[in-house]
Amino acid sequence: MATAVGGGTLRDVMLERSPFWMTQWEYLGVVALSLAIFIVFHKWIQKIASTLFIFDTIGLALFTVVGYEKTIDAGFPFWTAWLMGMSTGAAGGVIRDILINEVPLIFRHDIYALACLVGGLVYTVGMWLGLSDIISQLGCAVSVILVRVFAVRYHWQLPTLRDEES
Amino acid sequence: MATAVGGGTLRDVMLERSPFWMTQWEYLGVVALSLAIFIVFHKWIQKIASTLFIFDTIGLALFTVVGYEKTIDAGFPFWTAWLMGMSTGAAGGVIRDILINEVPLIFRHDIYALACLVGGLVYTVGMWLGLSDIISQLGCAVSVILVRVFAVRYHWQLPTLRDEES
Amino acid sequence: MATAVGGGTLRDVMLERSPFWMTQWEYLGVVALSLAIFIVFHKWIQKIASTLFIFDTIGLALFTVVGYEKTIDAGFPFWTAWLMGMSTGAAGGVIRDILINEVPLIFRHDIYALACLVGGLVYTVGMWLGLSDIISQLGCAVSVILVRVFAVRYHWQLPTLRDEES
Numbered sequence: 149m150a151t152a153v154g155g156g157t158l159r160d161v162m163l164e165r166s167p168f169w170m171t172q173w174e175y176l177g178v179v180a181l182s183l184a185i186f187i188v189f190h191k192w193i194q195k196i197a198s199t200l201f202i203f204d205t206i207g208l209a210l211f212t213v214v215g216y217e218k219t220i221d222a223g224f225p226f227w228t229a230w231l232m233g234m235s236t237g238a239a240g241g242v243i244r245d246i247l248i249n250e251v252p253l254i255f256r257h258d259i260y261a262l263a264c265l266v267g268g269l270v271y272t273v274g275m276w277l278g279l280s281d282i283i284s285q286l287g288c289a290v291s292v293i294l295v296r297v298f299a300v301r302y303h304w305q306l307p308t309l310r311d312e313e314s
Numbered sequence: 315m316a317t318a319v320g321g322g323t324l325r326d327v328m329l330e331r332s333p334f335w336m337t338q339w340e341y342l343g344v345v346a347l348s349l350a351i352f353i354v355f356h357k358w359i360q361k362i363a364s365t366l367f368i369f370d371t372i373g374l375a376l377f378t379v380v381g382y383e384k385t386i387d388a389g390f391p392f393w394t395a396w397l398m399g400m401s402t403g404a405a406g407g408v409i410r411d412i413l414i415n416e417v418p419l420i421f422r423h424d425i426y427a428l429a430c431l432v433g434g435l436v437y438t439v440g441m442w443l444g445l446s447d448i449i450s451q452l453g454c455a456v457s458v459i460l461v462r463v464f465a466v467r468y469h470w471q472l473p474t475l476r477d478e479e480s
Numbered sequence: 481m482a483t484a485v486g487g488g489t490l491r492d493v494m495l496e497r498s499p500f501w502m503t504q505w506e507y508l509g510v511v512a513l514s515l516a517i518f519i520v521f522h523k524w525i526q527k528i529a530s531t532l533f534i535f536d537t538i539g540l541a542l543f544t545v546v547g548y549e550k551t552i553d554a555g556f557p558f559w560t561a562w563l564m565g566m567s568t569g570a571a572g573g574v575i576r577d578i579l580i581n582e583v584p585l586i587f588r589h590d591i592y593a594l595a596c597l598v599g600g601l602v603y604t605v606g607m608w609l610g611l612s613d614i615i616s617q618l619g620c621a622v623s624v625i626l627v628r629v630f631a632v633r634y635h636w637q638l639p640t641l642r643d644e645e646s
Binding site: 161162163164224225227228231242246249250251252255 | 489493498503505578579580581
């Protein structure tokens, strides 16, 4: 539940709203249903774990689009929308990792958050070019998916700084 | 302080309010007084630790009632009130455990949060039956206390999923 | 970025505002610029790390003044302003330490947060004496810096409670 709605909750609190899941029960209903399905089929699901990657990536893309759109609708500038798109998509996993006391995965596989930023950039360029909303949103979602798929496929990593003395 | 006011702070931020302790000094006054008492009497208090369990449980029950009531007053649906009652009661301990870098106790002894949910359910049923507020609140508080006391006494545990391969 | 804007974000959410950095790009611009400078000069910067202490301390003092002022402007009482000054100054580092999964430094070197509280107290006394805003602010900033410098120089530590049995 923290993974699914945590990022959007953080975004809504920053946008001075009550979290989206507090007024419509469907969101938590889907989380509960997913959990029930996982409990029943968990052995089978763990066997196909690698094929779940594409669902995770599609989810990331959709969350980025929703986060971007809500932030623009609330009257904030485009670069805030990039960060809120990233927050919606990636912060749920960070909250999950904090709760289970591990270093957030996102700090080890940085291309996750970066894909959201690239998607936000594409959205902004689309709007600047005067494209329709739906085209900009599609462009955003597709670029999130492409960046993430290529990053995993070609093992792209963000460079890290290391102390050379240590 | 994080344990005492953390859960209610999270609830108030989600309900789009400033945290309750920011306008009335009595809340933090009680926290400071408790800390002072603990510092002076800590050896003695640690000896009676097991008898503190009932105070912790009464606190959990009261926090659940307050969280439920504030959420309904703010116009949110009943199931949001369940979650906010749980947040008020149990999230303070989660924040404390994150701050001291441990896996939150609540993930190991799940009956804590579940007791709040049962209490919320009783509150809702009481309201549906047209009982007076005070009766519903009492029913909520008593059921939180009973669930927790029975859970500890009879070692109730939520089931966990394990990889059978590992 | 979490260290730089995290404390102020927490403060703004509690004051029922959207975080300060969401509407003016200059804040994140400075963070990005600092990061770029660090990446280019990191070997040299690590050599002069001890001289960075004074910048950190000046930052802490300024953050305390800003946090205090914003809280008073939002109509909250003076002791809330102490806590929000402390949050603005010290909570960024706590968020950073939670994210990298370490026990927050602040719990091991408590004089950091305490310096903010002393600064807030000086601010309040200045206002009570009818001094001008700028004098109270200077007094606040100077006392934060002095407390921190003396604490480090003379190894002041807050007392800790230990179980004598263990």
